[in-house]
Amino acid sequence: MPELAEVEYYRKQWEPGVGGEVVRVLTHPAARIYRDIPAAAVESGLAGRTFLASHAHGKQMLFSFSGGAWLGLHLGMSGELRTAPGGHAPAKHEHLVLDLGDQSLVFSDYRMFGCLGLDLVDDNEPPAWWRELPPQPLDPRFTKKRVKEFVWRFPRTPLKTLLLDQRGFPGIGNWMADEICWQLRIPPQTLSGSLDEARLDDVWKETRRVSREAMRVIGTDWGDLADAWLMNHRWRDGGICPRRGCRTGLVREDLRGRTTCWCPKCQG
């Protein structure tokens, strides 16, 4: 599920645990989640530490613990974070549970496309990989110039596909990429090399607008976006373009391996 606003929402789910001490760490050691680090290392690395703070950047999350321990999390397609009562016993797809005594922090992911990592550092700086993440759409360093340089580097790639590229648009996922193309009335399969400077300024602006609105509506309490957006119509078979005066049947097709939804009239 998670794109930047959903990631922000899930980050907040663990916030009630800030200040708590990790009494016990429970894992499913054989889960694919632990492909980058053994579950035993996560257990010994976090046990006894205090949960200090959490951060979100695009689809990445970082949780800091006392003594220079940093837990990185990516939710993949189906990852979720929630809290449960203290002493919670992990269910089938709950691969990591941090028991804080009075409550438990739970990471579940049934498809296991998510992953996790743990950095132990001497200073109190976040690990290098985190500091080097590309600027997010709402960051001042996410400039028009940056968008143009990135997009034009791949002239034979469709715009929608590039919007999904985390090196250029961290946090943008499938529904947001389709939304941006639809709002701009650009066919998602438009090759980036055919977009002129003015059009890419529009892409920059719309990427920021969609990100801002998603953070406001979903990032806070997972509310519903306006029905005037493509989002609420894109999954249903027989979905209709919500643009005033259009009402054309939406098309869903595979584009470079991802389901893509657009209006053949507005974006024709």
Add this chain to the structure above:
DNA sequence: GGAGATGTTTCAAG
């Protein structure tokens, strides 16, 4: 039973 799902990595080819 088959297809598809809001994602990333990897590998091969141009």
Add this chain to the structure above:
DNA sequence: GCTTGAAACATCTC
């Protein structure tokens, strides 16, 4: 070295 495109990953739901 770079870009491009497809397959692989794991499990559940329709």
